[in-house]
Amino acid sequence: MSVFIDKNTRLVVQGITGRDGSFHARQMKEYGTQVVAGVTPGKGGQKFESTVPIFNTVAQAVKETGANTSVIYVPPMFAADAMMEAADAGISFIVAITEGVPVLDMTRVFPFVKERKLRLLGPNCPGLISPGKSNVGIIPGRICKAGNVGLVSRSGTLTYEVVYQMTRANIGQTTCVGIGGDPINGTNFIDCLAAFQSDPDTEAVVMIGEIGGTDEQDAARFVKEKMNKPVVGFIAGQTAPPGRRMGHAGAIISGSAGTAAEKMQAFEENGVGVAKRPRDVVDLLKRAMR
Amino acid sequence: MNIHEYQAKEIFRKYGIPIPPGDVAATPEEAEVIARKFGGTVVVKAQVHAGGRGKAGGVKLARTPEEASSLARQILQLKIKGLPVQKVLITPAAEIATEAYAGIIVDRASKRPVFIVSPAGGIDIEEVAAKTPEKLLRHPIDPRYGLQPYEAMQLAFFLYSDFKQVRATARILTQLYKAFIENGGSLAEINPLVTTPNGEVLALDAKMVIDDNELDRRPDIAALRDESAEAPSEVEAREASLTFIKLDGNVGCIVNGAGLAMATMDLVKYYGGEPANFLDIGGSSNPEKVVAALKIITGDPNVKAILFNIFGGITRTDDVANGIVTATQQNPLKVPLVIRLTGTNEEIALKILDEHGMSAMTDMDEAVQKAVALATGGKAA
Secondary structure, three states, rough: OOOOOOOOOEEEEEEEOHHHHHHHHHHHHHHOOOEEEEEOOOOOEEEEEEEEEEOOOOOHHHHHHOOOEEEEOHHHHHHHHHHHHHOOOOOOEEEEOOOOOHHHHHHHHHHHHHHHHEEEEEEOOEEEOOOEEEEEEEHHHHOOOOOEEEEEEOOOOHHHHHHHHHHHHOOEEEEEOOOOOOOOOOOOOOHHHHHHHOOOOOOOEEEEEEEOOOHHHHHHHHHHHHOOOEEEEEEOOOOOOOOOOOOHHHHHHHHHOOOOHHHHHOOOOOOOOOOOOOOOOHHHHHHHHO | EOOOOHHHHHHHHOOOOOOOOOEEEHHHHHHHHHHHOOOOOOEEEOOOOOOOOOOOOOOEEOHHHHHHHHHHHHHHOOEEEEEOOOOOEEEEEOOOOOOEEEEEEEEOOOOOEEEEEEEOOOOOOHHHHHOOOOOEEEEEOOOOOOOHHHHHHHHHHHHHHOHHHHHHHHHHHHHHHHHHHHHEEEEEEEEEEEOOOOOOOOEEOOEEEEEEHHHHHHHHOOOOOOOHHHHOOHHHHHOOOEEHHHHHOOOEEEEEOHHHHHHHHHHHHOOOOOEEEEEEEEOOHHHHHHHHHHHHHHHOOOEEEEEEEEOOOOOOHHHHHHHHHHHHHHOOOOOOOEEEHHHHHHHHHHHHHHHOOOOOOOOOHHHHHHHHHHHHHHOOO
């Protein structure tokens, strides 16, 4: 099995006629994802690549095609609205790829989505892939391989790097999820860890974090308290200069500076294997899954 | 985006937050004229994007216009945390009875804007949080409804017991929240919020940080950017849509994606080197971006070797290869170059590099080790 997406995922692409949307709609289709609809206001009635029907609204797309998952490539100033439109149209899983969404917009989207009890992934994320089944977002399909390891990451290209090294070492994946690096996102590490814990095919999990915030520390505690599958982790930013991104006020709230050292210590204390380099993930997995 | 105190004060004033008058001077002469206009004792405050201005000698009291002039001259020659002071704010000195703190930020954990208030103001609020957390009140706001009057009162009662002051403060907090939301803030802060001996509540300082993602739809706020107050290499990078942070090492790093860029820096350190920078060329990179990136990196005299680490996804590695070729033809490199690339259009990229006498590696660890060896040993490529 896999988490969040599989063969039954019926995808609507919001922003399918844009530069990024059209490129990735084609890639996802080629990978075998069921791309059932596209949405671009004003282009309803047309077809994308003469096969995928385009609608003016997500509501129409859902009604006509039974789409259950949406992926969003619309420009940042319209992304929050696109997420809310999808949520209101009855989509159960929304994947927002768009980078640069204002944080205050997300403070309004988050409760809107939560009230409707559905899942949002992102924004500013690479999406997710269940190798051999479905690919939603921008993760290059060819670097992945079907298998038994779940992967969750805050990063984009660093995810590719780790997946690539796993695949080269013949370690396949159930699902690779990029949760994105924005301060406010819909799905966090713990949501993904819980899903991997319940997925019978996932035997081990890789968690790739970054400096800033306390999500990784919370996730590490979750591993200890709620999981019986091995988890290995890597934190990027061990040499990053402090205070350049989140500033001081973030630290006041969380009571933590969110340094790599703090996060790696939390991993260690909670039984999460700590990879010092991205490539160490492979050895740690091999040992854990023996 | 950081804005200056005087700019934040102008925004807060528009929202009716009581702030003593003030004017900005770029020369000692202007400072003197402004001080004479206000009369009496004035405060001369450095306008610079760095904390700890007071400790660095950037905030001084002047009793006469002549003193304001000479203090302005001193302060305008200062560098605070590496940033030159180019303007000073002159404002009449206020009489202070008490100092409090009021601020709003967006909190990752609660996914909401959060108010922070403390009756212990005027000092570093982090210190208050660490040493006397009971003097700090945090209160998340539901952004769909905004700050409600009862919430503003609750926060104000935490600061003052005099009901007149509580009411005045509740109004200030309400307007501060409005200013924060309507201008796309990621932080809005009054430190100190003071009471005067005759009972008035005033904002003596103002700080605002704007979410960069808001600037496209707020041209008036974007226009407040003061590029002369930022490090020149970081301005250049932003204009080329690159994310760049200068560090002190000697291995220049050019990477696609922030996570991979940080992991690359970590690996440089792991193998005994020191990264010279963080540089993320972003997702859909074109050759021009690569040219701009190389220009910034080669402008740093500390750099002894340059490392490209590109994992092509949206980024096409042939674009990067073309950029490297163009840049090195325009400005031949004086330091060795190590290229690691893999992913989208890798074969084309390798061919382009090969035609121009360059080669690339596919393994990240090997590439980093090579770059570190070249930077530390000075061996030829």
